Amino acid sequence: MSSALDEDTRQTLDAGRETAGAMLRSAQKDLQKVFIVFLVGFIGSFYALRLYIWEFLRNVTEARMSAVTAEELQIIAQTPFDVILLQAKIGLVTGIIMAIPVFIYFSRDALEERGWWPSSPVARWKIAAGGLLSVTLFIAGLVYGYVVFFPVMFSFLANNAISAGFRPTYSIVLWAQFIFLLTLSFGIAAQLPLAMSALSYTEIVPYETFRDRWRYAAVAMVAAGALFTPPDPFTQLMWAAPMLVLYGFSLYLSKLVVTAKRGSERLDVWTAAGRHWNVIAGIGVVGALLVYGFYAYGGLALANDLLARLGSSRRFLEPGSTLPVARTVALAVWASIGALLAGAVGFMYYVYAELDAAVDPVTVGEPTEIDLGELDADGIRAAPPEAFADLSEEEALTMANEAMDDDRKEKAGAILDRFDEAEERRAAESDGDGDSSSGSDAPQSTTEELGDRASRAGGTFLDEFTGGEADEDDVGGYYTDVAFILDSLTSRAFRIAAVFGIVLASTFGWLYTGGIGRVFEQFLSQLPDQVTAADRIEVVALHPMEALIFEVKFSTLIAVLVTAPIVAYYAWPALRERGFVRGNRNVIFGWVAALVVGLLGGFALGYTTVAPTVISYLVAEGVRAEMVIAYRITNFFWLIFFTTAGIGLLTDVPVLMLLLNTAGVSYRSMRGRWREVTVGVLAFAAVATPADVMTMFLVTIPLMVAYGVGIAVLFVVTLGGRRDLSGRDSADSEASADAEV
Known part of the structure; x- marks a missing residue:
């Protein structure tokens, strides 16, 4: 069987293995020293954690907490081996990090043979200075995190859990992992000035790219703040604001080093300083x-x-x-x-x-020095032919792609047109010199490649996957339908996003201000007295952000459920045009009423009967044995949701399928597309439920069973697909079903 890797990849892997082997052979006689350094790092961090660091981290966690909040906070070990295994893992990582530089130093002979080790004192000095600067920036990031960010964040998280009626009982593993993850993120983020200036100086990423794409960088920093911090605006700003300031400083530093590089050939630094x-x-x-x-x-x-x-x-x-x-x-x-x-x-x-x-500016009157990337579409068309004379196909394709990525499709088309003209001119000159065969293939292939890219500029992103085909029997048909429906929602996107945001913010605000605690108390009142009499049922947060993560997920789920009918209402004309539904879109209001009735009925059944029965059965033995029952916020409240509102959602699945059939979605279509439904349900369960495979399947299986019940009900109601609740005759129904499946 032939290898799945191409020749270049295999050569790269072989070179890597050879280099690693050479480094091991070169450092063989000094591996004992490397191991000693690793052992020092391992044992030193192990005992430092035991003697100093745990206490230090606890003090940082409680630095901004009130005395009452700090007394409520507990850090626990869930298993007898939690603490020692955590210390061993941290020690291993610390030892490896300390041993790597020593190993590289002792294997320098192998690196020198391959030209990867600096040979001049100047180069070594630059590497040492860069390493020192990197360590300094890393420490500066840690200082900001431990002095400013961590105390404020932990105080907010603990107070939020207590105000909701829960006890912040952090698992030492989850608590330490959370701290070290944020520590690493601050340390890496602080390397931004060094990374940007190095990339700009070496022109791996030009300074102009960092300068022109600052908006993307700002969005990425805010997104990182949303990922690493609690979902409240204050702590996100505490993350994003220093990052934005750091990016601005890094941008200026990059400009300095790039200007110094470009101008040092014309002017000595000390001469420039001597003038002032x-x-x-x-x-x-x-x-x-x-x-x-x-x-x-x-x-x-x-x-x-x-x-x-x-x-x-x-x-x-x-x-x-x-x-x-x-x-x-x-x-x-x-x-x-x-x-x-x-x-x-x-x-x-x-x-x-x-x-x-x-630094000399571009000489006026030299067309070959024009920066085409800075011109707009009219400037590209007005540029002299000499500006494109030496343009390679790779450069043209890169500029066209960049223009399209910036949503400047007109400029991309102009670049392709001017490049085609330059290629034709070069081909004509080659024909005149009697060498037409050598230049004919490249222009044609380049024109076809760039033309194909340009032809997709006016299309949708999904056309990249479908090749422009709209056959309903292949994947391209699905993508075309989805693209058409999404395009129809563009004009209503603001209203949809506004409804989604209002519902999300309102639900989160209610939960955040104590609603989650009131739900817990109300639910406990539904349980039998023998279960709650001893007051042994307690809900705890094992992770610092556990309560907030649940609140965000639950709020998002509610917002999706509320927004879905609005999306269906605005997408109805496009769905009708593509043949998915029939009739007037005002039937959505009747659908919402029917689904709400089913949801409320299932919720009432679950809240009064199913959930209390399940919870009572689960905790009865523990209460009888006089155990203290402490449930995690995430697990307990998802259990409540699944046994209350989840019953209503299961009830709504067959109801929704019947409603879809009245709108023209055939029985055979829903039966034939069960695979797509399964994938969609799995994706929904992965996002909306706790990060647990078992829980994901516990959600997916009942939903698919409900879908199967809906298929069975439709089979009976539609006589096996021979009739349609939408009112179409059997012939139209059969033809539509054959086209949709």
């Missing part, structure tokens, strides 16, 4: 005077008073209070540091200004 030495020195003197004035004329007292008003216990210290020198000497030291920092800022500013001025 007096101004730079003056800025340094001003910096020294500002520091001196801060300490000598009441600035220290004002700063400490402001910190006290803000509720912070931290204070600025007097000069010399932490140094073994007199106050005058310490003041001189701090003033000197201020002078150096201010002078460095002035140095960087004037050097950058000189280097920027030294």
